[in-house]
Amino acid sequence: METVIEMKGITKQFPGILANDSIDLEVTKGSIHALLGENGAGKSTLMSILFGLIQPDSGNIKINGQEVKITDPNVATRLGIGMVHQHFKLVHNFTVTQNIILGAEPCKQFGIVDLKQGTKKIRELCKSFHLEVDPEALIEDISVGQQQRTEILKMLYREAEILVFDEPTAVLTPQEVEDLMKILRSLAASGKTVVLITHKLKEIKAVADVVTILRRGKVEGTYKVSEINEKEMAAKMVGRQVQFAAHKKAQKAGDTILQVENLTVLDGRGIERVKGISFDLHKGEILGIAGIDGNGQDELVYAITGLLPVKSGRILLNGEDITELPVKNRFEAGLGHVPSDRHRHGLILDFLLKENFIIHAYNSDFAKHGLLDEATINQKADQLIEEFDVRASLGRQTITRNMSGGNQQKAIVAREIDRSPELLIIVQPTRGLDVGAIEYIHSRILEQRENQKAILLVSFELDEILALCDRILVMANGEISGEKKASQTDEKQLGLLMLGHKSGETYDQP
Ligand SMILES: Nc1ncnc2c1ncn2[C@@H]1O[C@H](COP(=O)(O)OP(=O)(O)OP(=O)(O)O)[C@@H](O)[C@H]1O
Ligand SMILES: [Mg+2]
Numbered sequence: 001m002e003t004v005i006e007m008k009g010i011t012k013q014f015p016g017i018l019a020n021d022s023i024d025l026e027v028t029k030g031s032i033h034a035l036l037g038e039n040g041a042g043k044s045t046l047m048s049i050l051f052g053l054i055q056p057d058s059g060n061i062k063i064n065g066q067e068v069k070i071t072d073p074n075v076a077t078r079l080g081i082g083m084v085h086q087h088f089k090l091v092h093n094f095t096v097t098q099n100i101i102l103g104a105e106p107c108k109q110f111g112i113v114d115l116k117q118g119t120k121k122i123r124e125l126c127k128s129f130h131l132e133v134d135p136e137a138l139i140e141d142i143s144v145g146q147q148q149r150t151e152i153l154k155m156l157y158r159e160a161e162i163l164v165f166d167e168p169t170a171v172l173t174p175q176e177v178e179d180l181m182k183i184l185r186s187l188a189a190s191g192k193t194v195v196l197i198t199h200k201l202k203e204i205k206a207v208a209d210v211v212t213i214l215r216r217g218k219v220e221g222t223y224k225v226s227e228i229n230e231k232e233m234a235a236k237m238v239g240r241q242v243q244f245a246a247h248k249k250a251q252k253a254g255d256t257i258l259q260v261e262n263l264t265v266l267d268g269r270g271i272e273r274v275k276g277i278s279f280d281l282h283k284g285e286i287l288g289i290a291g292i293d294g295n296g297q298d299e300l301v302y303a304i305t306g307l308l309p310v311k312s313g314r315i316l317l318n319g320e321d322i323t324e325l326p327v328k329n330r331f332e333a334g335l336g337h338v339p340s341d342r343h344r345h346g347l348i349l350d351f352l353l354k355e356n357f358i359i360h361a362y363n364s365d366f367a368k369h370g371l372l373d374e375a376t377i378n379q380k381a382d383q384l385i386e387e388f389d390v391r392a393s394l395g396r397q398t399i400t401r402n403m404s405g406g407n408q409q410k411a412i413v414a415r416e417i418d419r420s421p422e423l424l425i426i427v428q429p430t431r432g433l434d435v436g437a438i439e440y441i442h443s444r445i446l447e448q449r450e451n452q453k454a455i456l457l458v459s460f461e462l463d464e465i466l467a468l469c470d471r472i473l474v475m476a477n478g479e480i481s482g483e484k485k486a487s488q489t490d491e492k493q494l495g496l497l498m499l500g501h502k503s504g505e506t507y508d509q510p
Contacts (some may be wrong), residue, residue, distance in 0.1 A: 003028060005063060006025075006026050006060075007046070009023070010024075010025075010059035010061075011057050012054065012358075013057055015394060016394045019042045019200075019217055020042045020045050020049070020056065020217055021216075022059070022218070023046055025212055028193070030188055031124075031194070031209045031210060032194040032196060032209050032210075033195050033210045034210070034211040034225070035047070035212055037213060037215060037406055038436060040391035040406065041237070042214050043197045044166055044197065046214070047164050050164065050195075051070070051081060052070040052074075052076040053073060055071070061128065075121055077158050077352070081161075081162045081164065082154070082155025082162070082163050083158030083163075086170065086171070086405055086432075088150075088151055090147055090151070092139045095136055095137060095139070096146075096153070097136065101115075102162050105118070119136070121136050125157065126386045130183060131157065134146075141292075143342060144176070147185075148171070161193060162189075163187060163193070164194075165195070166197045167197055167198060170199075170431050170432050173292050175292070177203070180206050181203065181206055184207050185207060196208060200434065201233050201234060204225060208226055208396045209224070220237065233430075234435045242248065242439055243439055246442040246443065246461075247443075247446070249446075253284050253285035255282060255283050256274050256282050257318060257422055258316070258456070260280075260314075261278050262275065262277070263277045263303060264276050265296075265299040266308075268308075273299035273478050275478040275479050276312075277296075277313075277479065277480055278313075279483075281456060283453070284452040284453070284454070285449070285454055285455070286445070286470050287454075288465040288468070288486070289472075289474075290460075290472055290473070290498060291498055293500075295476050296478040298427075300458075301339075301425055304335075305337045316335060316425060317422070329390065331421075335391050336419050336424040336425065337416065337424075337426075340458070342409060347412060349400050352399060353392050353397070354377055354405065356400050357377075357384055358377055359415075382396060387418075388410050388413070388444075395487040409429075409431060417445070420453065424445075424455045424456070425455075426428065426457050428460065429441055429457070442464075445457070445468060462491045465486070466486055468486075469486045471486065474494060474497035476497065476500035
């Protein structure tokens with residue numbers, strides 16, 4: 001079998017960390033090759049080197065047997081290498097076609113862009129790789145899954161033969177994940193080579209042929225996927241056995257913390273996204289919101305946290321009406337929030353890690369006589385780094401942008417759980433986390449429950465919802481299509497409710 005990618009002895013040092021330590025990687029033509037490893041293990045760095053975004057300190061790369069120097073992404077493109085990043089790089093007020101041909105425009109005479117020819121080629125690509133997306137739609141009007149397909153088309157349009165995906169499923173809904181898996185298979189079947197970075201062991205089992213496991217910058221090993229199971233993969237990447245099932249103690253819920261009454265919320269464009277929803281949440285209870293992305297979950301959370309105004313209805317926290325309260329006061333009144341979009345609402349990337357840890361500290365814990373108290377801040381930062389195993393190369397002084405994706409996520413979760421708010425609203429808390437980190441974060445969320453805090457958990461991962469929650473509300477089209485006790489339901493039933501099949505049955509409050 002032909003080797004398409006051969007990386008040998010790749011080493012990359014960043015200040016404070018050896019991100020890639022003499023890495024060897026060989027990838028066979030037409031295969032799907034998974035890259036697995038803990039948060040901060042060096043996966044994105046290695047693929048950024050292959051794509052010419054980062055220069056290695058030493059090591060060689062051969063593409064199709066030829067030694068190459070990939071000095072920038074244009075060189076990578078010419079060599080037939082494409083990459084889909086975790087945060088898409090699309091122009092939002094451009095159409096799908098305009099985005100795809102950007103920088104590679106087909107020209108008529110006198111340099112006039114030939115949009116028609118571009119659209120034609122894109123339609124053909126859509127057809128041959130089963131990529132459903134409307135070439136004339138604006139990026140801002142299409143789903144995340146379709147935006148991702150646009151990124152894939154961008155690579156195919158440039159005739160990429162090697163396609164690198166950095167955690168492509170972290171942002172997708174379960175249905176979109178299934179579709180992507182089919183797309184990956186059809187790419188490989190047509191002879192293209194796929195490198196897939198993912199934390200989802202199930203996905204590796206479902207589509208990959210080979211898996212290379214990285215640990216702390218080194219290759220731990222390369223395995224045939226058919227010869228290794230999920231438990232073994234997890235143990236090899238983390239260096240210990242991982243407990244997949246969270247351990248939830250039986251416990252009675254207490255007084256009501258949050259009351260949502262007849263809540264109706266419009267999105268930024270005036271479309272009704274939450275349609276008269278009511279529910280309660282109690283002390284010592286984890287309430288899950290399940291649903292397909294875009295069914296009103298974001299707007300519900302924004303309304304409770306104060307990021308969006310409500311059209312009608314009331315929100316009560318500890319009996320106090322907070323419906324009109326500014327965000328800051330809600331946090332003071334006992335709210336915590338792990339947002340879905342960590343780059344928009346969660347972190348300031350150009351700040352130091354320690355600054356991001358105290359960004360919400362509206363109280364005076366970190367200030368003395370109106371000045372920031374550096375010693376206390378440093379101590380808090382070091383405590384969170386240690387407890388939550390946040391891997392940052394320069395410790396608390398690391399610029400947040402330079403941290404790996406999963407470690408940025410751990411930082412937000414650490415900050416919010418550590419504040420131990422009365423009501424913690426967490427959206428996709430374990431997105432982008434490795435299995436070891438998920439195990440830890442789950443245990444900390446359950447600890448909050450044991451401490452009689454109330455938790456509202458929004459997640460697309462049904463296994464996460466089922467493992468952690470006491471009660472589950474399913475949202476479909478802005479309404480609650482059903483309410484279930486976690487112990488009395490399963491993925492299948494929730495899946496039906498997610499599609500809007502009303503169950504009619506509700507359970508009494510615990
Ligand atoms: N531009 C940079 N400057 C400084 N350090 C960096 C830079 N990019 C990455 N690092 C560091 O290199 C290490 C490896 O990071 P990398 O992003 O490759 O991890 P990863 O395996 O992709 O992790 P994750 O699963 O969290 O995405 C991390 O410690 C990270 O902080
Ligand atoms: Mg990464």
